[in-house]
Amino acid sequence: EIVLTQSPGTLSLSPGERATLSCRASQSVSSNYLAWYQQKPGQAPRLLIYGASTRAPGIPDRFSGSGSGTDFTLTISRLEPEDFAVYYCQQYVDSRGTFGQGTKVEIK
């Protein structure tokens, strides 16, 4: 089973700052099979990025994804108040999906 490790566990930033979230896989993952989600308290997750770098419909362009192999990154260029949430990466290989443990982006 592929294990995804996200870092940092918590990111304390101010609105307007840049957020850089990391997702590292225990073995190589095709970029086609890496996604990012946002979850706010009491809500279902929302797909942000799929295929490592393609934004889902309706997702603002301040969100961007990059990476390949075992190292992937989600970048939020300028944090808006609504962006403070928990972010998860997910891989889907061999017909099984696993999530990272999440990174919480909190207001500093």
Next chain:
Amino acid sequence: QMQLVEAGGGVVQPGRSLRLSCAASGFTFSGYGMHWVRQAPGKGLEWVAIIGSDGSNEYYADSVRGRFTISRDNSKNTLYLQMNSLRVEDTAVYYCARGDLFPGYWGKGTLVTVSS
């Protein structure tokens, strides 16, 4: 408008069974794969299972394989999760989600509590 509504959650004793359902509307249900994903209280997301658009392929997380069964009825636009031999560690909010690969659209979830 696209909608996924889960139902069937509740409190159940360890070792017992429960069946969840997910009613879909606002899109062509038979055209998409469907997932179940769960989240234990205060914890992260755990992918549970996926079923193909025509129900021909099913895949499971190791933690539920052999105990849970995902199925669908395209004539009723409904997804199911049959959960047998439930354990305390199966306590979670269970979400259904649409997606052939990734869960792209999610329902609001239903809470399953396994407790004696």
